[in-house]
Amino acid sequence: MLMLPAMARSSCERVIVSADPAYPPLHWYDGKQLRGASIVIITRILTDLGLPYELRYLGPWKRVLYAAKNGNIDVITTLKITPERRSFLIFSELVLNNPVAAFVKKDRPPPFSKWDDLIGLRGGIARGNRFGSVFDEFMDERLNVREADNLETAFNMLLANRFEYVITGYHVGQAYIASANIDDKLIALQPFLIDSQNLFGFAAQSPCIAYLPAINKQLEKLHKEGFIERALAQARADWRKTPIIGKN
Structure with a gap:
């Protein structure tokens, strides 16, 4: 069956939602x-x-x-938010904070207080990760x-000394x-590299963008109720109990 792109629809009959399938505890695909x-x-x-909505797993x-x-x-x-993503997405208000950290081996943490302290060290990131225009540059x-x-x-490359640090979101790093069960081997350097904000990103041409003001209002309400923090805490517990990322 031919699937028309969302931008071709004239009305928002349902909201098609997707996410990074390997970024627990914020989002992951369990198979x-x-x-x-x-x-x-x-x-x-x-x-x-x-x-109405549909959760759609798309792969990487x-x-x-x-x-x-x-x-x-x-x-x-x-x-x-990155400049490239701004070219095709319209962003919501704050959903949750996801600080970016450099993770290192616990038994050999390098001296660290500022970004420049990472210069000359061998670092790693997961493919496709970006952390905001200033730090990315x-x-x-x-x-x-x-x-x-x-x-x-x-x-694993960090544990094998092929990297000296790995940069990722603090929450996802802690979840992994x-x-x-390597809490005793890896730690996140302090201070965090950046205190990054995570937002919903709506396709700029989606007819569902009309609901963004109402979604922002609901976000404000859920923040005040403490729902956001509770959802994050429960997701951490769920991931720790069943740390599985599945594939089709």
């Missing part, structure tokens, strides 16, 4: 469905607003971004950073460390 804190938050909001993160860029989905939940121009296929691989 059957998308799960995580951001999924709980967006579905709660859409339900409260009486908007870059494919999710491509689908939003081409109008095949309505919203990505959640991600950081610094990373690209000043740091020796290589991409690994995914965060699990990057952490906990699920792999």
Whole structure:
């Protein structure tokens, strides 16, 4: 069956939602469905607003971004703002904070107090990760950073001394460390590299963008109620109990 892109629709009959399938506890794919804190938050909001929705697993993160860029989905939940993403997404208000950290081996942490302290060290990131325009520019121009296929691989390379640090969101890094039972081997350097905000990103051409003001209002309400923090805490517990990322 031919699937028309979201931008071709004249009305928002349902909100098509997708997410990075390997970024727990914010969002992940367990082999059957998308799960995580951001999924709980967006579905709660859409339900409260009486908007039908579909959670759509699309595969790797870059494919999710491509689908939003081409109008095949309505919203990505959640991600950081970058100049490139601004060219095809319209962002919500704050959903949750996701500080970016450099993770290192606990038995050999390098001296660290500022970004420049990472210069000259061998770093790693998961493929496709970006952290905001200011730090991304610094990373690209000043740091020796290589991409690994995914965060699990990057952490294994860190443990094998092929990397000296791995940059990722603090929440996802902590989730992987906990699920792999390597809490005693890896730590996040302090201070955080950046205190990054994660937002919903709506495809700019989606007819569902008309509901963004109402979604922002619901976000404000859920923040005041403490729902966001509770969803994040529950997602951490769920991931630690069943740390599985599935594939079709």
